[in-house]
Amino acid sequence: MNPSSSTLAPSSMPRPRRRRIDAVLFDMDDTLIDWSGLKLGWEELNRPLVANIYTFLEQLGHTLPDPDEFHSAFQRRSSEAWNQATENWSGPDFAEVLRRVCADAGLDPGGLDIDALMRAYGWQPMPGVVLYPDTVAVLQALREAGYALGLVTNSYFPMWMRDVELEHYQLLDFFNVRITACDAGHLKPHRAIFTRALEHLDTEPERAVFVGDRPEHDIRGANDAGLISVLLDPPHLERDLDGVVPDYTITTLSELLPILVELEKET
Numbered sequence: 001m002n003p004s005s006s007t008l009a010p011s012s013m014p015r016p017r018r019r020r021i022d023a024v025l026f027d028m029d030d031t032l033i034d035w036s037g038l039k040l041g042w043e044e045l046n047r048p049l050v051a052n053i054y055t056f057l058e059q060l061g062h063t064l065p066d067p068d069e070f071h072s073a074f075q076r077r078s079s080e081a082w083n084q085a086t087e088n089w090s091g092p093d094f095a096e097v098l099r100r101v102c103a104d105a106g107l108d109p110g111g112l113d114i115d116a117l118m119r120a121y122g123w124q125p126m127p128g129v130v131l132y133p134d135t136v137a138v139l140q141a142l143r144e145a146g147y148a149l150g151l152v153t154n155s156y157f158p159m160w161m162r163d164v165e166l167e168h169y170q171l172l173d174f175f176n177v178r179i180t181a182c183d184a185g186h187l188k189p190h191r192a193i194f195t196r197a198l199e200h201l202d203t204e205p206e207r208a209v210f211v212g213d214r215p216e217h218d219i220r221g222a223n224d225a226g227l228i229s230v231l232l233d234p235p236h237l238e239r240d241l242d243g244v245v246p247d248y249t250i251t252t253l254s255e256l257l258p259i260l261v262e263l264e265k266e267t
């Protein structure tokens with residue numbers, strides 16, 4: 001028996017063809033959920049949440065400065081964390097912000113349960129923030145088509161805090177991997193946050209699509225990391241491309257589905 005004959009498929013038998021794309025990854029804010037209906041600014045939105053921490057610390061018996069001073073320290077330390085992070089696209093860390101706020105208030109951060117403070121803060125879906133009308137249908141279609149799904153968000157919260165929103169919007173179970181910049185230690189567009197998500201999905205950048213609304217973070221990052229980039233550019237966002245060139249541009253998430261069909265036709 002010719003040993004090679006048992007291992008070669010007859011020419012008439014088509015080889016199973018591997019799909020071109022394994023995974024579709026998404027940004028979260030203004031890509032899967034629509035923040036355009038939010039009526040509050042960041043400071044206003046945070047005031048009751050920071051008050052939750054203040055009350056929690058008071059109930060533990062700590063002596064604190066005036067509530068307005070505590071809130072101002074939170075705003076200042078949050079801004080500082082973001083400014084530092086964007087200097088080199090390192091990951092901002094909400095826990096570190098809280099440590100600094102507590103130190104500003106005269107407390108010893110080392111003696112505090114920071115996870116308990118994060119839970120006391122009580123991050124939750126914000127009023128006016130909703131799913132896009134087609135978010136669930138598109139994720140469902142992609143799952144049914146067999147794609148692994150990922151979520152990569154530039155958030156200074158750990159993922160468990162953003163999961164509260166995903167659960168509320170019934171998106172939590174769609175994703176094979178979910179990463180925040182805090183968890184990854186890097187912000188988009190740094191390559192490392194994309195690489196980390198792809199490693200979780202056990203795939204290569206050229207076999208993955210990234211969908212996001214921010215040219216500078218999502219599209220520049222996906223392009224630099226070698227993923228296929230899709231800019232979600234609905235009329236209400238008015239993002240400036242600033243020289244960034246997405247592989248595809250869509251105005252609704254549903255427009256992503258025919259793009260995948262086309263990509264699968266490529267060899």
Ligand SMILES: [Mg+2]
Pocket residue numbers: 027028029030031212213214
């Ligand atoms: Mg976004």
